[in-house]
Amino acid sequence: MIDSLRSRLRPHHAALARRSWIFLIATTVLYAALFYATYPSLGKQATMFAYAYIGIVAWLYGGRRALVATVVCVAVTGSKLGRSLEPSNIFGAILYLVEAMAVGAVSRLFVKLDDTEAKLREEHEKSEMILRNIFPRSIVERLKKGEVLIADRYLQTTLLFSDLVGFTDLTRTMSPTDLVQLLDRLITGLDKLSEQQPHIEKIKTIGDAYLVVSGMPDENTSHAPDICGMALAIQAFVREFNRLEGLSLQVRIGIHSGSVIGGVIGPKKFTFDLWGDTVNLASRLETTSIADRIQVSESTWELTRHLFRYEPRPNVEIKGYGLVRTFFLLGPLDPEETPLSPEHILTEKFTSP
Numbered sequence: 104m105i106d107s108l109r110s111r112l113r114p115h116h117a118a119l120a121r122r123s124w125i126f127l128i129a130t131t132v133l134y135a136a137l138f139y140a141t142y143p144s145l146g147k148q149a150t151m152f153a154y155a156y157i158g159i160v161a162w163l164y165g166g167r168r169a170l171v172a173t174v175v176c177v178a179v180t181g182s183k184l185g186r187s188l189e190p191s192n193i194f195g196a197i198l199y200l201v202e203a204m205a206v207g208a209v210s211r212l213f214v215k216l217d218d219t220e221a222k223l224r225e226e227h228e229k230s231e232m233i234l235r236n237i238f239p240r241s242i243v244e245r246l247k248k249g250e251v252l253i254a255d256r257y258l259q260t261t262l263l264f265s266d267l268v269g270f271t272d273l274t275r276t277m278s279p280t281d282l283v284q285l286l287d288r289l290i291t292g293l294d295k296l297s298e299q300q301p302h303i304e305k306i307k308t309i310g311d312a313y314l315v316v317s318g319m320p321d322e323n324t325s326h327a328p329d330i331c332g333m334a335l336a337i338q339a340f341v342r343e344f345n346r347l348e349g350l351s352l353q354v355r356i357g358i359h360s361g362s363v364i365g366g367v368i369g370p371k372k373f374t375f376d377l378w379g380d381t382v383n384l385a386s387r388l389e390t391t392s393i394a395d396r397i398q399v400s401e402s403t404w405e406l407t408r409h410l411f412r413y414e415p416r417p418n419v420e421i422k423g424y425g426l427v428r429t430f431f432l433l434g435p436l437d438p439e440e441t442p443l444s445p446e447h448i449l450t451e452k453f454t455s456p
């Protein structure tokens with residue numbers, strides 16, 4: 104309540120400046136009236152009104168106006184106390200006034216410190232949120248502890264690369280604003296899907312391409328099934344997104360399991376990225392897949408064939424790898440045990456406002 108009053112009376116702009124002067128004048132008149140009404144019946148105790156008056160002015164408006172208030176108080180109290188011709192009375196009154204101004208100024212300083220501390224906490228929370236959106240949680244904690252070079256090898260991971268087929272055509276027909284808003288709604292939906300599964304970590308988006316991984320930075324034995332479930336959920340999400348938006352986008356997905364190296368790079372614009380043969384092959388499985396299909400490597404198939412249905416594909420020629428045995432992921436063996444469920448996301452309204 105007191106802070107609210109103070110914020111209303113401080114002169115942040117013209118209207119508040121007028122209001123603050125009106126309050127200052129009214130306070131001055133009130134002080135003078137109280138002092139003249141109670142002196143000499145209260146004796147020197149009447150100077151306490153001056154003490155309170157200067158303290159309030161110093162707290163609300165700072166030292167400059169407190170000096171003006173002090174001059175007013177010296178004139179008012181001197182007009183009464185000075186008649187007694189007792190120097191101790193005048194000296195005591197002035198001492199009261201100076202003490203009041205000091206107390207008010209110090210109080211205002213503490214209020215400023217509280218405001219500064221609150222702003223620092225707010226900025227710290229914003230920085231924390233930005234870091235959590237860029238890096239995995241465990242990487243954020245390591246950066247906060249002062250680690251400069253972060254690089255680790257993760258032996259058991261599964262990566263998913265996805266790309267939108269038909270999105271490039273939209274760049275020729277849609278305005279930049281509409282295109283970015285559409286992509287933002289789509290990526291936001293994919294992010295919500297990944298957040299359903301605690302073991303899935305989004306790494307980055309590159310244009311309309313999307314990369315997620317499981318099995319790092321926190322190891323888990325369900326990395327391959329988790330990613331396969333994510334792939335099926337992405338398919339379902341894009342189909343429903345098309346229905347709501349009146350589009351005909353298709354998603355192409357590649358999945359591979361193996362070891363990767365992950366680390367933070369960049370001296371200023373930090374980024375967390377992955378490297379290794381697993382990353383390269385997962386990316387090329389996506390590019391050699393077919394629209395609206397999920398192409399899976401043999402290593403991922405071996406880890407998940409007891410949980411999902413697959414369609415064998417003739418060996419695929421992949422640059423740098425030669426002929427590679429791959430499979431198309433069709434769905435779970437038990438349709439009622441889908442690892443991820445996009446239903447609540449698909450019911451949200453994605454159309455433009």
